[in-house]
Amino acid sequence: GVLSARGECRTLDAGADGYVRGEGAGLLVLKPLSRVDPSDRVYAVIRGSAVNHNGRNEWIMAPSIEAQTDVIRQACSRGGVEAASLDYVELHGSAFLKGDAAEALAISEALEGSRSGPCRLGAISNNLGYLGAAAGIAQLIKVCLSLYHRTLPPTIHVDSPHPTLAFDELGLQIQSSLEAWPDRGAGVPACAGVVSTSLGGSNAFVVMES
Numbered sequence: 735g736v737l738s739a740r741g742e743c744r745t746l747d748a749g750a751d752g753y754v755r756g757e758g759a760g761l762l763v764l765k766p767l768s769r770v771d772p773s774d775r776v777y778a779v780i781r782g783s784a785v786n787h788n789g790r791n792e793w794i795m796a797p798s799i800e801a802q803t804d805v806i807r808q809a810c811s812r813g814g815v816e817a818a819s820l821d822y823v824e825l826h827g828s829a830f831l832k833g834d835a836a837e838a839l840a841i842s843e844a845l846e847g848s849r850s851g852p853c854r855l856g857a858i859s860n861n862l863g864y865l866g867a868a869a870g871i872a873q874l875i876k877v878c879l880s881l882y883h884r885t886l887p888p889t890i891h892v893d894s895p896h897p898t899l900a901f902d903e904l905g906l907q908i909q910s911s912l913e914a915w916p917d918r919g920a921g922v923p924a925c926a927g928v929v930s931t932s933l934g935g936s937n938a939f940v941v942m943e944s
Contacts, residue, residue: 735752736752736753736830737752737753737754737755738751738752738753738754738829739751739752741754742754742860742891743827743829743857743859743860743863743864743891744829744860744891744892745825745827745828745829745834745857745859745860745889745891745892746825746834746838746855746857746889746892746895746896746899746908747891747892747893747894747895747896748831748893748894748895748896748897749893749894750829750830750831750834750896751829751830752829752830753827753828753829753830753859753863753864754863754864755863755864755866756859756862756863756864756865757865757868758862758865758868758872759868759871760868760871760872760874760875761871762871762874762875762878764780767779777878777879777881777882778877778878778881778882778942778943778944779923779942779943779944780813780940780941780942781813781814781815781925781941781942781943782809782810782811782812782813782814782815782940782941783809783812783813783938783939783940783941784805784806784808784809784812784938784939785805785936785937785938786801786804786805786808786936786937787801787935787936787937788801788935788936788937789801789935791935794933794934794935795933795935796832797828797832797833797836797837797931798836798935798937799836799839799840799843800840801937802836802837802840802841802929802931802937802939803840803843803844805937805938805939806840806841806844806927806929806939807844808939809927809939809940809941810844810927810941813941815925815941815943816847817844817845817846817847818845818846818847818849819918819925820841820845820853820925820926820927820941821853821854821915821916821918821924821925821926822853822854822855822856822877822880822886822909822915822926822927823841823853823854823855823856823926823927823928823929824856824857824858824873824876824877824926824927824928824929825837825838825855825856825857825859825929826857826859826869826873826929826930826931827857827858827859827860827864828859828864828931829857829859829860829864831896831897831898833931834896834899835896835898835899837929837931838855838896838899838901838904838906839899839904841853841855841906841927841929842904842905842906845905849905850918851916852901852902852905852906852907853905853906853907854886854906854907854908854909854916855889855906855907855908855909856886856887856888856889856908856909857889858872858873858876860889860890860891860892861890869930870928870930870938873928873929873930874928874940874942877926877928877942878942880915880926881915881924881926881942881943881944882944884914884915884924884944885912885913885914885915886909886912886913886914886915887909887912888909888910888911888912889908889909889910892908892910895908915944923943923944924943924944925941925942925943925944926941926942926943927939927940927941927942928940928942
């Protein structure tokens with residue numbers, strides 16, 4: 735019952751009914767900031783990351799809002815970044831109503847604080863399918879390119895927003911069109927997060943800046 739009957743990943747859509755399989759591989763070259771050369775093309779800076787586990791849960795693939803909220807806060811704390819400064823979060827994109835809701839609610843909970851606008855949400859799984867072990871690297875590459883080009887790409891396959899999520903009240907917004915990255919003032923870097931989860935109950939979060 736995990737594969738979509740309609741053959742599409744529809745993360746954040748009311749018609750989400752599971753995922754489709756995809757195949758792929760990706761590679762990032764990492765370098766300490768102290769070793770960056772003026773000739774290097776730097777796509778993004780990784781500020782912080784964290785990993786945790788859902789712990790005892792109703793079943794092995796069931797998401798935990800509390801654990802996902804905690805991993806976001808840990809990653810932001812390690813990176814010295816206020817969670818409320820995240821402009822965009824790339825979702826793992828399970829394309830299940832329950833899993834999508836858990837990701838969104840955890841992000842909203844972690845972002846508590848004053849914001850000048852909503853935090854945008856998107857999922858590359860809707861474009862590529864679920865890539866298994868390569869899912870996280872696909873998400874990171876998408877966010878690196880988005881930060882580098884200061885552009886937010888649209889999330890496809892969202893015809894009707896998730897029925898149980900009050901996006902406005904949660905301070906969230908589905909990134910549904912191609913837009914320039916929100917400008918938060920001179921000298922303020924663009925900031926994004928990447929959520930990744932596993933079938934075994936692990937959660938990861940990476941905080942990235944332009």
